[in-house]
Amino acid sequence: MQTLDTPKTPTSSASDFDTTIHRRKTRPVKVGDVTIGGGYPVVVQSMINEDTLDIEGSVAAIRRLHEIGCEIVRVTVPSMAHAVALAKIKEQLAKTYKPVPLVADVHHNGMKIALEVAKHVDKVRINPGLYVFEKPKDDRSEYTQAEFNEIGEKIRETLKPLVLTLKEQDKAMRIGVNHGSLAERMLFTYGDTPEGMVESALEFIRICESLEFYNIVISLKASRVPVMLAAYRLMVKRMDELGMDYPLHLGVTEAGDGEYGRIKSTAGIGTLLAEGIGDTIRVSLTEAPEKEIPVCYSILQALGLRKTMVEYVACPSCGRTLFNLEEVLDRVRKATKHLTGLDIAVMGCIVNGPGEMADADYGYVGKQAGYISLYRGREEIKKVPEDKGVEELINLIKADGRWVDP
Template structure:
């Protein structure tokens, strides 16, 4: 059972992948995947070596056909001749015969339960009797058995890689599009491997939806424990995208699990050169590893909290915070730095701005401000306080003054470990108080969780805003290829991941003691909430990282689509290199752009294909026309 408050690595068995061991006491391994054509030995070797030089410990290559699987022999031989011992993983979809060949030449083979034996997902509602369902499982075992024997003979490891976007129609018929269905798709294969005495297994569950990904992996761990299985886990958010958004989205999902000790190898899937993924993955694992050996957090878990199926904590709204409201963003600005334009045009504006002890000379009627309680009380005593948009904040030492200061919303800064008798009574008596939860603990996730669970145990329903302080400066950044800004974003996203999935987040307040631009700090908060599926403020691009199956220039296309749709807010647009996960992952998107053939693209509305085989140079314009036509219809 996961300890919500104290960091410990999940005990996992050890899987041998060539010379690399994954799981057990081994560090979290980092890996990436080539984007070259696997038939091109020279290009594939060169890219694999760049991944290894960046720190990658395993390299995956797509093997969509027998020719690609056969050529793994040449790629592997050349890498060894060049002095590289890094193991290779073959990525197999749709054709089980290819997996049999790949197992001869790669140290690891990834198979997808959604399409290894079953046909590709058709999105048709099919009905299976118990007998028919059992017959399908026997068919899977019959096909897996020779593959398992080949892997045993060649000491080849297996990754069972479930993708949310490619669940079989059979699984969908029983479980629907749910985390339970994702887990069962994996467990069906695991039971067969266990029955045949094969244990060199790594498991992954991936989806572009961070919440579904985290909940599914939590459920999988619980189900494996129930059936006495402890295989190592590969973590990743598929189709995370590129740039800041891709990094933040990956950190939210991967970080939420790593912070609970879950995960033995990770891949950060970015729509960029694969070697760019490695520094991000290495920094994430370093950041989480710093929690090891922290002081014990002696907290009590709330009885009604369900870690496997969490729901949003029930709170009484204080103004626009808590209740059914989307989480707010609070920012820190000095009064003299405030202008009429709080944020740059086109960017979301913080809901509240903390101005410390002094209000700006000119207040915006559309903006809410937070002021130190003593300055607030002084202005109130002189009748110089604006009536509607300024609110007091109290340190814990100022708690005795909460009753004497009148305001529709008040903020109280609390840390776990503060004597509870006074603040619990205060919060129960003052539902208008919003808790600002801070932590300076080595394991801030456990510490902040502990305070909210303390409130839940006591039956306190005040909203909670998580305040996170960092220290990042371009002049003194951590020795890493990634920038101080990226380090800040990765840490903040990873720290908030589990708190958002747990349903505990009514607001986010990011602070940085360094030279990062304040607007970047604020916009990171919005990006984290969007990555956690709590608040949509801009278009989300669900784009795959690309591989040898990609059928068009992915990075150029992403840039063109982003530029063409940058003024649209709240949309989710999927940009997929091929059909393997396209329609499935895009079931969560409003629109999809999928490689259908060389230089050909198909367009989707939700998971329904509405235009087939458009020439690539016309496809972006067709996508825009589709979106605009739908918007006009809605009007």
């Protein structure tokens, strides 16, 4: 019989509380000079909203995105003229900037456009629900297996030339399923469900595999986070059952704008990344594409998947705080935000200070009125007047050889 003084037998080990995200193993897929999957860092993507026929505007938009950290840029190609324009865009980028990994969206009547655009981009994105048009019938009561097979064969015939040209050029394809645009057959058979999304993707994967083409990335986007989560989780389950290891492109489509659009995207993308699912991400905001990139990097930084900025640890402030925490944090950030890779803590009092900031490289702590204690890790280095705090923090970082000029 266990008494109050008897230590409890541990029911779990330290490994049960592993704080490292263990990413699902996937095959590497090259997109220009960037690799998706294969253990490489999660890749950040976005999409320009310029008309692809506007060569100068498109080149400028692609460059703006790439310069702020967007590693793969997508453009839309609704017509043959747009596909031809991509050749000029690619040429202009190489001449005036540098080569940028490009993806082209191909939707309706895709075969001729896709074959042309495959010459000029590094990856072609197709939407299975739109690639071959299926006219709905109001009086349909079932899809026979013969009808299923007939449409499947038509899809194969349409897709085969694109697959072969991508294979020949060692380029990639994204099979991009959208919850809102499933094919009529899939809707009728599975309903507007994650299962229908997964089966739609698998149909196209099998066609690619039958042609020995494996440079494939999969996405299953939805505008509702629970649907998006269910679709990706089911896709992983089915791929595991089938021995497939294709990388996944994560996104909550049509997330909207502002704070809610960012929260919605983070809820979907961040949840899956925390489960080890996902190899490349795009945050879809109804804003300028440049606004998407900081959100992507913030998600990755918060999960410890990429380090692209300074990590600031700061308490929420309370009655014990000995200085204006919001103002001080702003001053510290302005002085140090360029020091990518550092963790800096700004803590309002000694109660939260050393303990809460234990993992930080440097700490800025209010220990007594009018004075700041500066820490290196857990070690208190010096106490300085509050008005000298930021200056002395910089001096400490410089003394450690970790300072670089902005």
